[in-house]
Amino acid sequence: MSIRIKIYLSYMGLILFIFVVFVVLFYAWFEKNLIDQMKEDNLRFARLIEFVVTNQNRKTIDLKPFESYFESLESKFLQDYIIIVSSDGVIEYSNKELDVETRLKIMKIFAENKDVQYGFEMGSIKEKPCLFTIYGGKSKSVFVIIIADLARVLNFKKRFFLLILQTAGLSCVFAAIVAIFVSSRMIRGLLRLKEAIKQASQMKFNKKVEVTSNDEIGIIATEFNRLIQKIDEYNQAQIRFLQNISHELKTPLTSVRGYAEMLKEGILDKSKMESAAGKIIWHVDRLKILINQIIDLTKIxxxxxxxxxxxxxxxxxxxxxxxxxxxxxxxxxxAIEFAPQTKTYVICDKLRLKEAFSNIISNCIKYANNKVTIEIKSEKDEFEVRIEDDGEGFLQGEIDKIFERFYKGKRGESGLGLSIAKAIFDKHGFSIEAKNKIPKGARFKIRGKICKEQ
Incomplete structure (x- = not known):
């Protein structure tokens, strides 16, 4: 199943879930509240009728003026039965004609509620659901019975439910449009990312993902672009590394082979033979140092x-x-000037860290005129080591390259010393930078965390 379909189903499922929950709560809460509100309205209306009746001459109960007033207001109460029953159970007034079934129902309700101030009962008349409200007040001189047809409540609930269905339908349509829009942008970004990954798997690192969104896919695309850039840089570095190794190994091996062939042919006199053997030993030692440095750098x-x-x-x-x-x-x-005044504790591999500093110091000695200065400064939780020489300093454009493998300065040898030093500092979480100092000379700065636990 595609992500697009999953998004559609997620949106629709969420709306359907919300709709079902809302409908369940609607039926459980809405109808109850409507009926409760109807009870309150009927009770207030019954009190009003009871007040009008008790203030009239009991022999002539006339609610026509009262009904005319509510007709002008188009009151829903005139749709209900309004019955007035005397305290001895005689129906004295009804706004509608009562059949036998209705009279019997009224008498039954009166008999059951004549001792209470007011009461409510759910029932039916002519198979229609009704709410019976009976009110006798404190005096119980007359009882007002209101029979309200619940059909209008059910009709209102039905209309409201249809409105909910229409709203849900429109919401589904709107959600589908939003899902199509969102998924299209999302899928477009994922497809671009997929194509870039495919290109990267074929060792083609020139394909970058162009995603302008600021969501998670945009973040992933940005990080992917950084990743393939790093991989490309690493791949190019490995190519240069192999080329440099080939060059560094080829030159001494060619010399060794040349001297060995001359020794084999016996074309050298004794003094030249000794010189050739010495040069072979020198090249072999140089190769041994170079190979050991390469192995050391690889292990680091x-x-x-x-x-x-x-x-x-x-x-x-x-x-x-x-x-x-x-x-x-x-x-x-x-000469080397180093006069520390304090003890700075760090977490380190002592042997490897000594090798890194040794390579930096050796490089400074190589290019110094007279002096190398080493200082240690501490500030809060960090230390800074400065190693400086008084030589000519770095050439223009050289500072960015000195830590690359096999990059040689004007008097460099293998071109691995500073690379090994940087790799060791990186593994320790230390940083190293190089710059020219004023007026002349080179300066290395190594920074790192101090261990505070004593």
Whole structure:
């Protein structure tokens, strides 16, 4: 069953349910309230008649002026039987001619209610449903009996019910129009989304869903567009990654093969053989480092439990990263300034976080002229680590690329060091950004949450 049909059925079912509930409540409540209202009206009318009669000469009961007044108002009461019965059970007045059945019914009601001030009874006359109202007042000198035909109540209820049916029919038509309009927009968006998913399943990521609605489908379409954009970016990154790996592996392998062939042919003298063997070892070591970095980066991004988090002191992690680069620092004749005054606790994988800071520090040492400065600042629940060098800084347009895999600066090696660092910081929930500082030099900022539990 299509969504369009489901929407139609949902609208119709909802209207039908509301209609059925309303009809049940209508029959249970509406008729009762109409009859209760009729009882109140009849009782007031009976009191009025009783007042008129008791203020007349009892020998000459005449309600013609009274009836004429209500005729001018077109009162519904003149459609009913109005009977006046004396206290001893004699019918003294009736506005309509009474047959035997009606008289017997009146006498029976009088006998049953002559001791009460007023009473009501449901019955029938000539197989017509009627409401009998008897009122004797406090004096009980005369009794006023009003026989109201309930047919008009039933007719009113029937007309009202027909009105409800007509309203329900119009509501169904209106609901169908609304359902068609809503479902058309909804289905149109879903069909576009379906087509885009089909294209994405075929590795075609240029198909975006154009949905302008602000409902859930519009939100899903927006998120889907973001998703395929991310997938496309990831796919392009993987292509560049494979191309870069091919290039990085091909160059040293070509050199190794060339030196190996010369050694095999024996065309080199002893001194050149030693040089060729040394270069082979150097290229193999470089390949080993590159492969280990690729494996490390893959593990960081794909293995869920690759990290082992615990509470550590950030200053100690950075200090160990500095010691790891001590030999490189001395060979480059670069000094590192790091004088922390506090202890900053963070939740981290100490070994991996040290690797990330080591890569950043190593990069700064490489491009520094004389000095690398490291500072830690804390504000509320966050820390900020600044690692700066006094070199020439980043080239124009380079800042947005330095964390990409295999992007090499002017003196770069594998192009994976900063990518690995960023991946580790991301897994820790830390952020890293790079910018040029004034007047010159590069600056890295790493921000993250402080662990407050001591």
């Amino acid at each position: 991004e794909s293995i869920e439990n690759y990290f082992c988090f615990e509470k550590s002191v950030l200053e100690e992690v950075i200090f160990e990263a500095i010691l790891e680069n001590e030999g490189y620092m001395l060979s480059k004749e670069v």
